[in-house]
Amino acid sequence: MTFQPVKFYQTGTFTVGNRLLPAETRSVQANMRRTNSLNSGHRACQGCGEALGARYAIDAAMHATENRLIAANATGCLEVFSTPYPETSWQIPWIHSLFGNAAAVATGIAAALKVKGRSDVRVIAQGGDGGTTDIGFACLSGMFERNDDVLYICYDNEAYMNTGVQRSSATPPAARTATTTLGNSFNQGKNLPWIAMAHGIPYVATATIAELRDLEAKVERAMHVRGARYLHIFVSCPLGWGHPADQSIRIARLAKETGLFPVFEAEHGEVTSVSKIRKKLPVTDYLKPQRRFAHLFSPEVRTDLIARIQEGADRNVRKFGLIEN
Amino acid sequence: MRKPFAITLDPGSSLANHTGTWRTLRPEYVDRLPPCNAACPAGENIQGWLWHAECGDYEAAWRLLTEQNPLPATMGRVCYNPCESACNRGALDEAVGINSIERFLGDEAIKRGWQFEKNELNGKRVLVVGAGPTGLSAAYHLARLGHQVQVREAGPLAGGMMRFGIPKYRLPRDVLDAEIARILALGIELKLNAKVTNLLEEKKNGNFDAVFLGVGAHIGKRAYIPAGTSMRMLDAVSVLRSMEGEAPPLLGRRVVVYGGGNTALDVARTAKRLGATESIIVYRRTREKMPAHDFELEEALQEGVMVKWLSTIKQAGESSILVEKMRLDATGFPQPTGEYETLETDSVVLALGQDVDLGLLDGVPGLEVKDGSVQIGANMMTGHPGVFAGGDMVPGERTVTVAVGHGKKAARHIDAWLRATAYEKKPSGEPASFDRLNPWYYSDAPKIVRPQLDLIRRQSTFDEVVGGLGERNALFEARRCLSCGNCFECDNCYGVCPDNAVIKRGPGKRYEFNYDYCKGCGLCAAECPCGAIRMVPEAL
Incomplete structure (x- = not known):
C-alpha cells in the first residue's frame, strides 16, 4: 500500500490565506506585498463587489505577468469611482476611452506592442456588464473573432449601477431595476460566457468574488494563454441589489451554491472544468436577502416566478454537472 | 509643465x-472566550494551545497547556472533557477531540523529557496536605509562583484518587508517576506516610505561612442492609485502593456492585478483570438517570458487565441477596413495588459515594463544615485565615479536573494573600458562540476516533483500554479546531x-x-x- 500523507489545513483554501499552507500555495491576496492595483481612497460604495473583484483580478494578473500589464477600461462604475479627475486609484498603466470601445482600445494596444516587439507586456480590457454585454458587444465580438491577444474581464453586477440601476441585458429575470419597476421580464437572456465560447476563443471562464482561489487561478491561467480570452466575474452590488454592505460575498457565494451562476472554465468552446456546488441551496436563499427580488415574497409569494427561477438554476446544475455524484 | x-x-x-x-x-x-475554555474546570486555554498544536509546535502547545494544568497525560485519559461537550464544532459535524490531543501532548512531553521552568524562591513557605490531583496542582502552581512547598501525604504513594481510585486500565501508573515526578522536580518536598493529625501545630512547627488542604474524600458511604454472617460486604474505595497493594481483593466469581456512579463501573470492570464470571451492577434508577458517564457504561457493557436497573438490595443472605424491583414515580424518584427476586453472589461492593475524613481539622477555629464538606469563600480560603482548601473535600463536582482547577485557583489566591493583596482574575471576553462564526470557511473533516484495546484483553488484563493518537492524527485533529473568537x-x-x-x-x-x-x-x-x-x- 502506498503511503498517503494526511493533508488537512483547518480551512484549506477556502479562506484568503492560511498560515498552515506552504508559502508557494498561498493566494496573491494573502501576500503582504500584493500590488493593490486598485488602491484605497476610491469612491465605490461600502462593500462594493466590483471594487473587490477588480483588485482580486488585476492583482492576480500583475502577479502572473510580473507587473508588466496595461489595462483599458470601459465607462461604468469601475471607471467613475476609481478615477474622478484628477485622482486615480490605479497603480498600473490604465486608460479609459469610451463606454463601448474598451475591447477595441485594448486590441490597439496589443497591436502596438506587437509592432514594438514587446511580447512581455500583456493587455487587459475590463468593464461592467453594460459596457460588455450591451454597449461594447460589437467591439468585443470583433476582438474574439480576430483572436487578439487580450484578456477581457467583465465585472457583472447585472445592471447599469453607475447611472442609477437601469436594466442591462445581463439583468436576471424578475429583478427590479429603475427601468423594470415591476421586475424584469423572463426574456431569453444573454449568456456572454456562452457567446464567447461560441467564438471558439482559447479561454473562457467564470468566477465569483466569493471564491478567491478559483478566481486567481483563472486569471493566472488566462495570462499564460495567448489570443483572445474572456473572464466573467460575478460581483454583487449592495446599493443596486438592495442587500446590506457586509453581505456582498455571501450573496455571491449563494449565487453559486444555488446553481444560478455556474462557475466553469472552457477552452476553444469546450467546457473543461466546473467548480462543484458544496451544498446545494434553494434559489429563495439567494433571492430573499435582496430587495430587488422583494416583490417575489410580498405582498404575496410568487411561487410561479420563483419556480421558474429555480428551473433555471436546476438547468444549470444539469448542464454543467455542478453537483458531485 | x-x-x-x-x-x-x-x-x-x-x-x-x-x-x-x-x-x-x-x-x-x-x-472572545471560546466555549471550550469557558467549560474547562481547570481553566485551560484550549484554543490557545491548539493554535500551537495546529502548527506542529507541540512543545509550545504543551507549555501553554501546563501554565494551567500540570497533568496533561493524565487529563487526556481521565478527564470527562466538558470542553468537547461545549465545542462549537459539534454543531458542524463532531466536536474536536481535545482530550485525545491533550493526551498526545502529555505523552509527547514524557517521551521527550520536557520539564517545567523553575522560578526563583521568594521566601514564603506553604504546606499542602494531600498529594492528590488538587494538592499536586496547588503545589505546582505555588512552586511556579516562587513559594517553597511541602506536600504531606498520608498514603504510601502520591496521586490520591488518581492512583487509589482510578483503575490502571484507564490510567497506567507509569504515566501518572512521570507527571508527578516532573511536578516534584520543581523543588517540591514530598513526605509520604505522613498523615497530618493536628493542623495548626504542624503549621506552626514547620514555619508555614499558609496551608492548602486537599485531603479528598476517601471514606466509602455505607447503607444499612440487613446481612447474614458470611456475606462479604466491601466498599468500593477500599476495593480500588487494595488494587494498588500486594494482594488483590477477594471478590469471588459472582460480584454484585451497588450504586450507579463512575466508581461503581470502575469496580464492576475491575471485578471482571480479576476473573469474576458475573459482575452485576444493581442500581435503583434507569440508565438515563445514572450519574456515571454513558461512554464508560458502554465500555463496561462491552466487557460483559451486567446491570440490574430499577433495583435495590433489601437483604443479604449467606450466598445470595434479595433485590426489590423499583418503579419511577412522576417526579422520577424510585418507589418500591413489593416484587422481589433473589440474586446469587459471593460478595457485595457498595459504591454509594464517599465522605471526607475531617479528623485533622479538629480544633481549628473558624472552620465551617456543612453536609460533610469544608466550606470555603470565593478565594478558596476556609473560615480560618491562611488555611485554604479544594478538591473533593469542598462542595462541588468531584472529578480530577475540578480538583486540578481548585488547586490552581487556590494557589493564585494563596500567592495574593501572602502578598497581602487580592487575586483579580483577568476578565474574559464575550462568549464566542456558534452564531458568531462563519462556518462556511472550515474544511469538512470527521473526528478521529481513538483505537480501543481488544475485547478479550479488556476482560482479562489491566492494559489500557483506550489508545492514543499518532502524530499525524493528532495534527489532523488539532486542525479541526475552529479557533472560535480568536x-x-x-x-x-x-x-x-x-x-x-x-x-x-x-x-x-x-x-x-x-x-x-x-x-x-x-x-x-x-x-x-x-x-x-x-x-x-x-x-x-
Whole structure:
C-alpha cells in the first residue's frame, strides 16, 4: 500500500490565506506585498463587489505577468469611482476611452506592442456588464473573432449601477431595476460566457468574488494563454441589489451554491472544468436577502416566478454537472 | 509643465481621499472566550494551545497547556472533557477531540523529557496536605509562583484518587508517576506516610505561612442492609485502593456492585478483570438517570458487565441477596413495588459515594463544615485565615479536573494573600458562540476516533483500554479546531476589504485597521470565520 500523507489545513483554501499552507500555495491576496492595483481612497460604495473583484483580478494578473500589464477600461462604475479627475486609484498603466470601445482600445494596444516587439507586456480590457454585454458587444465580438491577444474581464453586477440601476441585458429575470419597476421580464437572456465560447476563443471562464482561489487561478491561467480570452466575474452590488454592505460575498457565494451562476472554465468552446456546488441551496436563499427580488415574497409569494427561477438554476446544475455524484 | 487642452490639475493618487469619514460602524478586533475554555474546570486555554498544536509546535502547545494544568497525560485519559461537550464544532459535524490531543501532548512531553521552568524562591513557605490531583496542582502552581512547598501525604504513594481510585486500565501508573515526578522536580518536598493529625501545630512547627488542604474524600458511604454472617460486604474505595497493594481483593466469581456512579463501573470492570464470571451492577434508577458517564457504561457493557436497573438490595443472605424491583414515580424518584427476586453472589461492593475524613481539622477555629464538606469563600480560603482548601473535600463536582482547577485557583489566591493583596482574575471576553462564526470557511473533516484495546484483553488484563493518537492524527485533529473568537490569521479580513483598509502585520502579529480608508462596510466582520471582529457604532 502506498503511503498517503494526511493533508488537512483547518480551512484549506477556502479562506484568503492560511498560515498552515506552504508559502508557494498561498493566494496573491494573502501576500503582504500584493500590488493593490486598485488602491484605497476610491469612491465605490461600502462593500462594493466590483471594487473587490477588480483588485482580486488585476492583482492576480500583475502577479502572473510580473507587473508588466496595461489595462483599458470601459465607462461604468469601475471607471467613475476609481478615477474622478484628477485622482486615480490605479497603480498600473490604465486608460479609459469610451463606454463601448474598451475591447477595441485594448486590441490597439496589443497591436502596438506587437509592432514594438514587446511580447512581455500583456493587455487587459475590463468593464461592467453594460459596457460588455450591451454597449461594447460589437467591439468585443470583433476582438474574439480576430483572436487578439487580450484578456477581457467583465465585472457583472447585472445592471447599469453607475447611472442609477437601469436594466442591462445581463439583468436576471424578475429583478427590479429603475427601468423594470415591476421586475424584469423572463426574456431569453444573454449568456456572454456562452457567446464567447461560441467564438471558439482559447479561454473562457467564470468566477465569483466569493471564491478567491478559483478566481486567481483563472486569471493566472488566462495570462499564460495567448489570443483572445474572456473572464466573467460575478460581483454583487449592495446599493443596486438592495442587500446590506457586509453581505456582498455571501450573496455571491449563494449565487453559486444555488446553481444560478455556474462557475466553469472552457477552452476553444469546450467546457473543461466546473467548480462543484458544496451544498446545494434553494434559489429563495439567494433571492430573499435582496430587495430587488422583494416583490417575489410580498405582498404575496410568487411561487410561479420563483419556480421558474429555480428551473433555471436546476438547468444549470444539469448542464454543467455542478453537483458531485 | 504645459498641460493638454482643458487639463489644469496634475494627476494625483486617490489616497488623498480619506474615505474613512464615510464610516458609521467601525470594525474592531476582539478576542472572545471560546466555549471550550469557558467549560474547562481547570481553566485551560484550549484554543490557545491548539493554535500551537495546529502548527506542529507541540512543545509550545504543551507549555501553554501546563501554565494551567500540570497533568496533561493524565487529563487526556481521565478527564470527562466538558470542553468537547461545549465545542462549537459539534454543531458542524463532531466536536474536536481535545482530550485525545491533550493526551498526545502529555505523552509527547514524557517521551521527550520536557520539564517545567523553575522560578526563583521568594521566601514564603506553604504546606499542602494531600498529594492528590488538587494538592499536586496547588503545589505546582505555588512552586511556579516562587513559594517553597511541602506536600504531606498520608498514603504510601502520591496521586490520591488518581492512583487509589482510578483503575490502571484507564490510567497506567507509569504515566501518572512521570507527571508527578516532573511536578516534584520543581523543588517540591514530598513526605509520604505522613498523615497530618493536628493542623495548626504542624503549621506552626514547620514555619508555614499558609496551608492548602486537599485531603479528598476517601471514606466509602455505607447503607444499612440487613446481612447474614458470611456475606462479604466491601466498599468500593477500599476495593480500588487494595488494587494498588500486594494482594488483590477477594471478590469471588459472582460480584454484585451497588450504586450507579463512575466508581461503581470502575469496580464492576475491575471485578471482571480479576476473573469474576458475573459482575452485576444493581442500581435503583434507569440508565438515563445514572450519574456515571454513558461512554464508560458502554465500555463496561462491552466487557460483559451486567446491570440490574430499577433495583435495590433489601437483604443479604449467606450466598445470595434479595433485590426489590423499583418503579419511577412522576417526579422520577424510585418507589418500591413489593416484587422481589433473589440474586446469587459471593460478595457485595457498595459504591454509594464517599465522605471526607475531617479528623485533622479538629480544633481549628473558624472552620465551617456543612453536609460533610469544608466550606470555603470565593478565594478558596476556609473560615480560618491562611488555611485554604479544594478538591473533593469542598462542595462541588468531584472529578480530577475540578480538583486540578481548585488547586490552581487556590494557589493564585494563596500567592495574593501572602502578598497581602487580592487575586483579580483577568476578565474574559464575550462568549464566542456558534452564531458568531462563519462556518462556511472550515474544511469538512470527521473526528478521529481513538483505537480501543481488544475485547478479550479488556476482560482479562489491566492494559489500557483506550489508545492514543499518532502524530499525524493528532495534527489532523488539532486542525479541526475552529479557533472560535480568536484570530488565527487566515487573511480573510485582509483579502475581502474592498478598500485595502486592513493592514497585515506579518506572521504572528495579526492585523490592524486603517481607519483613514475603512468605510465600515462590515465585510471583514461578516467573512471572519471565527468571529474575531465586531462592528461598533462610530461616535458621531
